[in-house]
Each structure stands twice: as structure tokens, then as C-alpha cells.
Amino acid sequence: MQHLRISLIAVLAISSSAVQAAVSSFDDLTLPPNSAYAPGDIGTPSGAFPFTSGGATFNHRFTNYGSGYFSSGWTYSNQTDTTMPGYTNQYSSYAGTGQGGSSNYAVAYDGPISVSFTTPTALTGAWFTNTTYAALSMRDGDSFAKAFGGAFGNDADFFTLTISGYNGGNSTGSVDFFLADYRFADNSQDYIVKDWTFVGLQSLGAVDRLAFSLDSSDTGSFGMNTPAYFAMDTLAPVPEPEQVALLLAGLAVVGHVVIRRRRAPGA
DSSP, X not given: OHHHHHHHHHHHXXXXXXXXXXXBOSTTSOOOTTOBOOOOOTTSOSEEOOEEETTEEEOEEEEEOSSOEEEEEEEEEOBOOSSOOSGGGTTBBTXXXXXXXXXXXXXXXXXXXXXXXXXXXXXXXXXXXXXXXXXXXXXXXXXSSOOTTTTTTOOOXXXXXXXXXXXTTEEEEEEEEEEEEOOOSSGGGOEEOOSOEEEXXXXXXXXXXXXXXXXXXXXXXTEEXXXXXXXXXXXXXXXXXXXXXXXHHHHHHHHHHHHHHHHSTTO
């Protein structure tokens, strides 16, 4: 039994390294409680302040106007407020935590929004949800945006995230994910995504960059009225062949031990 325990532990360790290698979970980044990554303030010159988690780099742009400043791209957050509407709660996930109950997750806003890799990488996918700011704006409306569905719930509103892959500057395809969809004939099927939802990205093939864009049915003369925010967690690559081989080898060891135990007298 002791040998079996050791073998199982070894396999779990191998499995963990295969699955978690280069996964962008954002839990490798340090944050004070109830905060978000904010590298600039009124005294910071404009510039790029990207950050890296796992094997991916996330763009962050800080622009100082002198009398104020603005950030765009990605941040990472551990904020959990699912009830306060408005811009002051822009960095909370509507799920209330990171994916799987973890602390940290990423929030993207405005544009451009991109993720880059040092070498072309095939991805299994990532988990997505709304931010509280965007979700409550769509649910209830605010001073800039309408409540989805309109006064009678019949407006065919939507909020869509498009994830596009690139390799060497060439497009590898795109994947659409509805963060909200009110286009159903039966209004009871209309929804705003609250839980973390997995979106597969294997159809994009090997990519060295991902680009993210948002579209909404609620637009005006200045563009989209819906807050241009979404949350992402656990961006995971396809395990490398050698990692899979290690995992299979570990499973073979366990199988060998189990067979020997079954053949042993009294087993």
C-alpha cells in the first residue's frame, strides 16, 4: 500500500506539472486584499506597463493627461463586490471570486486588449465571466447604457467577446463568446453570464498573440454604451508532448504496482 501511495503521489505531481505548466492563473502575482494592479498615478509618465503570468504577457497602457490619467488593456484583481454598480467597482468579477474559488483573476477593459507568447502556443482555452460593472449596467441600465431587453424585455440585445488568434502576424481564426444574450424568442432564456464559463481555443491552433474585442447591441454616436469590460482566468496551453509522455509513464507505474498487488498472495 505504501508503494502505491508513493506512485500515486508521483503521478499527481507529474499531472500537475503537465497541466499547470505555463498556465496563466494570476495567482502567481501578489496583490494586497481587495485591490487591483494599478502601476500608475497622477505622477507617473505615460507608458506601457505589461505584466506576465505563467507563459503569457498581458498588455497594460497608462496615459497621463496632466490633469488626470487613464489605463487600458489588462489588470489583475482580487476584488469580490457583486452588488455595487458603477465605475468605482470596475475591477470585480460578477462571479465574486476567481475561477474555481481562487483569489486572483484578470480584468480587461477598453482597448487594445492582447495577450502575447514568446513562442507559438496551442491553447486548450480559458474561463470567462462578466465584471460586476458591466453586468449590472446591462441588467439595470445606467446613465450611459440601457437595461438589456428594454422596457418590456423584448429587445434583442447582446454583448459579445471575440477572441482572435495570430501567428507571425497572420490570422489563425477567431472564437465568439456571448457575455450576455437577449435574442431569444422566449425571454426566460435571456441571460447575463455570472459564473465562470470555459471557452475552448484549440480551433485557433498555435498562436503567438491573442487579440480581444467586444461588441454590443447598445451603441451610440461615440461607440458602445455597454461598459467595455470582461474578466478572464486560467488561460491554459495544451500540454507539451513530453509532459503527456511523463504522465502516461507515471500511470503505467501505478498500473504495474496495482497488477503486482492483485497477484500477490492474500491480495
